[in-house]
Amino acid sequence: MTRARWIVDAGLVLLIALVAEAAVAAAEPLLLAEDGATKYRIIIGKAASDAEIHAARELALFLNQITGAEFPVHRDDAAPAQFEILVGRTGRLSIEQLPPQLRTDNWEGFTLFRDGSRLHILGNIPRATLYGVYDFLDVELGVRFLTADVNHVPRRPTLAIDFESRKFAPRIELRAIWEVLGGPSIVRNRMNGQAFYIPMEKMLGGVKRIGPKTHTFNALVPMEKYFDEHPEYFSQIDGVRLRPTGRRHGTVTQLCLTNPDVLRISLETIRGWVGPAMAENPYNKYLVNVTVNDNAYFCKCGPCVAVNTEEGVVEGGTKMRFVNAIASKMAEAYGPPPTSSCRSSRCRISACRSTIHRMNRIARASKRLAGGAKRSATAHSMPGRAWGPTVLPAISTPAPTFTTSPATSGS
Ligand SMILES: [Zn+2]
Numbered sequence: 143m144t145r146a147r148w149i150v151d152a153g154l155v156l157l158i159a160l161v162a163e164a165a166v167a168a169a170e171p172l173l174l175a176e177d178g179a180t181k182y183r184i185i186i187g188k189a190a191s192d193a194e195i196h197a198a199r200e201l202a203l204f205l206n207q208i209t210g211a212e213f214p215v216h217r218d219d220a221a222p223a224q225f226e227i228l229v230g231r232t233g234r235l236s237i238e239q240l241p242p243q244l245r246t247d248n249w250e251g252f253t254l255f256r257d258g259s260r261l262h263i264l265g266n267i268p269r270a271t272l273y274g275v276y277d278f279l280d281v282e283l284g285v286r287f288l289t290a291d292v293n294h295v296p297r298r299p300t301l302a303i304d305f306e307s308r309k310f311a312p313r314i315e316l317r318a319i320w321e322v323l324g325g326p327s328i329v330r331n332r333m334n335g336q337a338f339y340i341p342m343e344k345m346l347g348g349v350k351r352i353g354p355k356t357h358t359f360n361a362l363v364p365m366e367k368y369f370d371e372h373p374e375y376f377s378q379i380d381g382v383r384l385r386p387t388g389r390r391h392g393t394v395t396q397l398c399l400t401n402p403d404v405l406r407i408s409l410e411t412i413r414g415w416v417g418p419a420m421a422e423n424p425y426n427k428y429l430v431n432v433t434v435n436d437n438a439y440f441c442k443c444g445p446c447v448a449v450n451t452e453e454g455v456v457e458g459g460t461k462m463r464f465v466n467a468i469a470s471k472m473a474e475a476y477g478p479p480p481t482s483s484c485r486s487s488r489c490r491i492s493a494c495r496s497t498i499h500r501m502n503r504i505a506r507a508s509k510r511l512a513g514g515a516k517r518s519a520t521a522h523s524m525p526g527r528a529w530g531p532t533v534l535p536a537i538s539t540p541a542p543t544f545t546t547s548p549a550t551s552g553s
Pocket residue numbers: 377378397398399400401441442443444445446447
């Protein structure tokens with residue numbers, strides 16, 4: 143047996159031992175604190191990223207608020223101990239050593255792995271590790287991140303939880319809310335967008351929009367540039383290529399999406415946006431928005447109507463074919479799509495729900511509660527809905543106890 147072979151085998155034996163120990167110990171509650179004191183410490187890698195350091199600080203912050211105990215943060219070059227919560231990649235255990243059924247290839251997926259009295263929070267990327275921490279605090283410990291500066295934190299000086307290893311893979315890649323008051327609660331609720339921006343982008347990366355943020359048809363094929371020479375690029379309505387003017391009708395129309403030159407020009411425009419933006423951040427995904435202008439002047443020319451009829455819709459068939467054509471061409475240039483739940487195409491469907499001002503209402507209600515007013519704060523539209531069904535149900539009733547937490551756990 144070669145030395146290399148022996149090392150691999152040893153790894154497998156170690157893994158089997160870890161799994162067996164975890165299975166035996168899983169029946170016992172995880173006693174994280176007792177009477178406001180803890181034996182636990184939080185471990186991060188010697189070369190932990192800023193995001194992993196932040197994740198450890200956030201965990202320590204909220205565990206302290208829950209239990210009153212101090213959870214120190216150490217690097218993994220400290221000698222292993224029995225009571226450790228390991229955050230991110232450490233020398234104790236790698237993602238590759240996890241049992242296959244507890245691993246996910248989802249970009250933002252993570253695993254909460256119990257190894258006897260130890261707990262590992264391991265994400266595929268640093269942002270995912272941070273989400274794993276928040277998911278543990280929320281789902282397992284009952285912490286609710288309600289607004290930028292108001293959280294619901296249960297008080298439990300003795301904190302014993304029944305916990306078994308699990309994994310989580312968010313199925314929605316871009317989880318954004320159109321609010322301005324979210325602050326850190328955006329990330330704490332495992333969102334990766336706020337309006338068109340990425341909260342904490344430098345540290346965490348995220349789904350980054352390239353080019354104009356939305357309603358991009360006129361940016362793809364500007365009417366001001368092309369209409370005079372090529373009115374056929376634009377919507378035909380009642381037999382006329384439409385160029386609306388005036389505030390009431392807007393200043394742009396839609397594109398004639400069955401015109402091949404419209405696709406060609408759109409691709410040239412998009413390539414111009416993508417090139418300089420790529421590789422800014424290794425933890426970014428890049429998103430090009432291909433969406434209609436903000437009006438309903440869709441093309442009624444013969445070929446467009448024929449496509450929509452063929453697709454069985456009044457509108458939208460031409461749009462889907464157009465977007466898919468762009469996605470296919472971009473895939474030719476940039477290779478297969480990155481790991482995700484949607485492997486067949488680089489095309490992503492974005493669903494937009496009207497949630498404007500709901501966070502504001504929650505903020506106002508929570509401040510009233512914090513001031514003693516006897517009103518319930520309903521949180522039925524909290525952003526956690528996009529994360530998963532386990533996050534929300536316990537938020538609204540009974541009315542939670544609101545506490546004020548620091549906006550962040552440190553620099
Ligand atoms: Zn048309």
